[in-house]
Amino acid sequence: MSSSLNCIGDVKASRREFLKVSGLALGAAAVPAWLLELEAAEAEAVDKGKLADAALSAARTLRASYADIRINRYRNENIFTREKQVQQVSRTQSFGCGVRVLLKGTWGFASSHKVTAEEVRRITLQAIEIAQANAAYQRKPFTLAPVTKVATSWRSNFEKDPFDIPLEDKIGFLLKLNEAALKVKGVNFINSSLAFVNEQKFFASSEGSRIEQYIIRSFPNFNVTAVDSVKGDFQSRRSLGGPQGMGYEYAEKYPWLAEAEQAGNEAVEKLKAKPVEPGKYDLVLHPTHLWLTIHESTGHSTELDRALGWEADYAGTSFLTPDKTGKFQFGSKIINMVADRTQKAGLATVGYDDDGVPAQRWHLVREGVFVDWQTTRELASLVGQKTSYGCCHADSWGSVPFPRMPNVSLEPSKEKITVDALLAGVKNGILIYGDGSYSIDQQRYNFQFGGQTFWEIKNGKKGAMLRDVAYQSRTPDFWGACDAIGGEATYELNGSFFDGKGEPGQSNAVSHGCPAARFRQITVLNTAPAAGRS
């Protein structure tokens, strides 16, 4: 699936063209002339190629064996509302450059919000000084897997740039959504928001690559609350539609209004729902829920840097180790997990990573067996691989690129298995929608997940709503207990804008696609008694 690899000639020129076209289409209010002029002036003022030459030649003179520079602009728009009011509308811009050098096998990095030739030379020197200070005590030098040099540009796959959509439309969208939830009897509160991200990235390396990328992501979100003030109880139901690597068309095409009304009904219903009886149940997990379990148990355990102890101080290590590659039974034979930076609408979908390595697709788990890792240029050779899978990413011009998760997805069954067919095989079970509370240990074995809504499955049919449900399992046991997965028609893509990892912590946007799936005899607990309530 490489349809999203939508290469175009020149990102900057294209952006201006695009603005011009949409400015005509949407009226002057959408893109004021002064903003267009300012952006054009900025683009001309900063000659990224020249700045890159300044940094890379300084690094070479100072004996760096490798260097790269990233000159990036990040734009964010956030709109927050509650009930009938808009709470916050904000736009932020962050522009800057970061230089990374490898000196005597030791990394150094420095960055600044000032993007001038003089500043670029200053931070290159700083990066060299940091590398030099640490190199004096370095035990094992790093080496980089080879990469083919490339001069290109890439644009993510979206129809409508959300930064060109009039604000009134966005506010109207949220307030209508709030209205839909609030008209449900018993609903007291709704918070809703829209978040849009635009990354304009430039990368140049001492090996000759020059890459420009233009990326758009969108995240509509809401949370409905119903309060029972007599009992002193409250329940919430968050939106099931997650963030996507799409433009504003996502707000227009997904059935948000229907979901807001449904969420209102379900928040009210949760107040009266039957508390779950703890025990072992068969679970049918909807894609709006299962994506997070995939993320935590599979996405993170197959990160090679974790397995090598590089994240031991914070995120942790992994129960998977290099000697288990190709041998370890990760799950049942129907489990195929694929890593994919080319996936359409994927949040981690890019043209190239921050090492300048092209986006790729490969299997992590094939027919239940753990077969491969997520790698970067510095990691690949450590498991005997010649090239990197392209998993290097930094969340800002001021952050150090390091291994980050690609989109990791569970492949659907080739057979046409529906959710009803999955339910049909269950005598006593629970159907779960939406992601809730989540927690997993530092080697990615023991986990506990909640959800948004929980439904009894009795004799093959969806029954009454349950509440206070969480399930606990152990990664290989859980995936080993999967005995049926849905077909292509049940497949959905969900994900997170904010996957945290690293020190200092960095955020990564990542998607996980999956069909609905069935898991046999999983331990379910009632979170309310554990919380000291009867």
Next chain:
Amino acid sequence: MLLSEQEAKAICQKLLDYVKADDATVSVESENYQHVRFAANNFTTSGRRENVEASVTLWLKDKKGAAQTNEMDDASLEAAVRQAEQLARLSPVDREYLPTLGPQPYKPTQGYIESTANISATERAKAIDAVIAACEKENVTGAGFHQARGVVAAHASKNGNFSYGRASLVSLSLTARTQQGDGSGYFLRNHFDVAKLDTGRIAREAIGKALRSREARTLDAGTYTVVLEPQAVADLLGFIGFVFDARLADEGRSPFSTPGGKTKIGEKIVDERLSVYSDPWHPELPGSQVAQGGIPAQKLYLVRNGVLETLVYSRFWAKQKQKEPTPGPVNIVVEGSQPPASVEEMVRSTERGLLVSHFWYLRPVDIRTMAITGLTRDGVWYVEKGKIQYPVRNFRFNQSLLEMLAGGNVELIGAPERVSASESQGSASALLPALKVKQFHFTSQSEAV
């Protein structure tokens, strides 16, 4: 270079001069951040970031817009203001608008040390080498994170308010793991003064825990008496901050809401020996001079002798409820009213229980009771007859914090120590005591080390 007061004031003034709107607040933050990571006893990444961010929030009558930029040239600053004005023009009425503050009497706090904000890369490399060498000597594998930060924050309003503050922070965490992967120890401390960060102690504690946690035995999950080291308390109480919001409590969606639409103000919510307060001028834990909403910070008790004394009112919610806005909290100190007990005394007085050093991946499962789940990590020991007997494997827990801190469940309280929640990576700070708690609910085992 961090902005001086004069420079920060000039940027604020420039932003305010561009504002044509009726009211506005502007702010500028300047940051100098440096870090080094090491893992597998090797330096991995190391870098620095210098950034300045200017923000403007303005109101055209009562319509609000906000924008932020990190480009400090005149054209970019003006563009940010114009963008905020454009957003305001298109926004509906901000029903929570209150006129911005006029000049306020801020009392400066002292939490900035120049040698911390501009740490020496060579001195730092030497200190980290010593930590790695200590790991090598004991045949353990070290992974850790050292960060140093200097921050300047200045705020100004169209109505004449201005504040300028500086703060510094340095932290070091170390996770030491045995070569066989059967033992792991963790230790983290931070300070605003690099001279007071004891990197030697951090190495000794983490390595010692790794060695003492080898050959862990498996113990059944269940309810145990626990001795929580200050780090474990910091990890648990990292969740405490947000729950003191008055509006959420008044709206019936907080642990401090009561049936019938009231709040728990004036009620005993935890053991009567415990108090929770904020003190901007605490010498060990200086807070910001500016509290929420720009009001001057003051010392305040959230919980005094077990009784809920304060819920936090924003300026808007205070006006709605005819109260005063709350001048804090800007830091958190938890203190016991009796002479403090040491961790050793807590262990000595334990007939049967567990000593816990660190919790991980804590997430709320039920806001109503402040119930959270998470796991122990990097060292749990079984205690019997007043002595540490042997290390045990990790557990997952599900525990209400209110139940944990309730009268009758808290047995002993230690002396507050400057600690940092591990999930904040050393960035958060609080003064928290070790605690001995009668009943703590572990719900399953974890084989992770």
